[in-house]
Amino acid sequence: MSSLVLAQRHPDDSARRWQQELSNLITEPEELLHLLGLSPDDVSMPADVLRAFPLKVPRPFVARMRPGDARDPLLLQVLPSAQESDDTPGYGFDPLSEADFNPQPGILHKYQGRVLVLAAPHCAVHCRYCFRRHFPYQDHVPGRQVWEQNLQWLAGQPQISEVIYSGGDPLAASDRHLAWLTDRISEIPHIGRLRIHTRTPVLVPARVDDNLLAWLRDSRLQKVMVIHCNHANEIDAEVIDAMQRLRDAGVTLLNQSVLLSGVNDSVQALADLSEALFAASVLPYYLHALDKVQGVAHFDVGEEQARDLIMALKQRLPGYLVPRLVREIPGEASKTGLL
Ligand SMILES: *Cc1c(COP(=O)(O)O)cnc(C)c1O
Numbered sequence: 001m002s003s004l005v006l007a008q009r010h011p012d013d014s015a016r017r018w019q020q021e022l023s024n025l026i027t028e029p030e031e032l033l034h035l036l037g038l039s040p041d042d043v044s045m046p047a048d049v050l051r052a053f054p055l056k057v058p059r060p061f062v063a064r065m066r067p068g069d070a071r072d073p074l075l076l077q078v079l080p081s082a083q084e085s086d087d088t089p090g091y092g093f094d095p096l097s098e099a100d101f102n103p104q105p106g107i108l109h110k111y112q113g114r115v116l117v118l119a120a121p122h123c124a125v126h127c128r129y130c131f132r133r134h135f136p137y138q139d140h141v142p143g144r145q146v147w148e149q150n151l152q153w154l155a156g157q158p159q160i161s162e163v164i165y166s167g168g169d170p171l172a173a174s175d176r177h178l179a180w181l182t183d184r185i186s187e188i189p190h191i192g193r194l195r196i197h198t199r200t201p202v203l204v205p206a207r208v209d210d211n212l213l214a215w216l217r218d219s220r221l222q223k224v225m226v227i228h229c230n231h232a233n234e235i236d237a238e239v240i241d242a243m244q245r246l247r248d249a250g251v252t253l254l255n256q257s258v259l260l261s262g263v264n265d266s267v268q269a270l271a272d273l274s275e276a277l278f279a280a281s282v283l284p285y286y287l288h289a290l291d292k293v294q295g296v297a298h299f300d301v302g303e304e305q306a307r308d309l310i311m312a313l314k315q316r317l318p319g320y321l322v323p324r325l326v327r328e329i330p331g332e333a334s335k336t337g338l339l
């Protein structure tokens with residue numbers, strides 16, 4: 001009976017599952033609180049903050065939060081806070097000066113040999129610490145016509161060997177679009193690597209379906225995926241399974257996190273994260289000091305404390321499980337190590 005049902009399934013069924021997840025996000029504060037058994041007295045979500053950067057969180061991510069805990073490390077990453085309205089000196093609106101490194105619409109070129117491509121305008125989530133929360137994505141995500149120009153531009157940059165899909169979140173885009181883009185990029189002989197920076201496989205593991213794996217596996221490019229995971233509790237059995245399938249498709253898996261006050265600013269949390277990542281076949285890559293964008297100051301962990309955390313982590317873990325502590329400084333030729 002069940003095999004008959006399976007056999008009759010439409011070939012696009014699995015694709016629809018992740019798309020359903022992404023169109024069925026939690027955007028109402030009341031629903032989030034209800035699901036977690038919290039009351040409006042436990043948390044404050046001011047209307048002006050919600051208007052400026054609405055609540056947006058996928059259900060599979062909420063399922064990994066601890067019910068009844070207003071300080072849950074996953075919840076804190078998506079929970080709007082009154083402190084986002086604070087006007088903090090030293091915090092800007094384009095802290096990375098990204099507007100200065102825009103040779104083509106949808107392309108950011110800051111570092112030698114690699115170029116960042118904004119492959120989708122949106123994310124499956126609104127992370128409250130997001131460094132691009134003020135970035136005008138809609139002006140920067142091109143249609144196919146502009147892509148043709150971008151591909152031409154890329155073909156004329158022989159020093160670039162790696163294309164990085166970024167966003168927004170590139171995996172919010174359809175596989176049809178990504179397969180097309182990847183195919184066209186792979187026709188450029190000097191491009192050897194494709195890197196995908198994405199938070200979606202952790203948020204919505206169903207995104208890692210056969211359609212995604214097919215174009216990844218088929219591409220001649222070497223594939224690297226950098227997942228954005230900040231806490232061990234984000235990694236459940238479904239995420240581990242998704243990582244396994246990516247690895248089987250020939251994708252090298254790395255993680256980058258942001259050091260966030262209240263979320264992962266302890267040696268224990270960072271050690272647990274590295275262990276959980278490795279158990280899922282993912283190696284830690286970067287631990288980012290927070291980019292100083294207005295509205296996120298309450299997540300900041302001082303550089304002194306950040307260094308202490310990494311020093312302590314080094315004593316506890318093998319070197320390959322210790323992420324590089326970095327900050328992005330506009331105008332520098334790479335991320336800047338803080339240790
Ligand atoms: C961070 C970043 C990269 C990638 O840097 P790596 O050190 O290679 O990980 C590339 N381009 C831009 C614009 C970036 O911000």
Ligand code: SF4
Pocket residue numbers: 122123124125126127129130131132133167168169199228
């Ligand atoms: S996934 Fe990244 S780009 Fe998207 S909201 Fe979160 S931090 Fe910002």
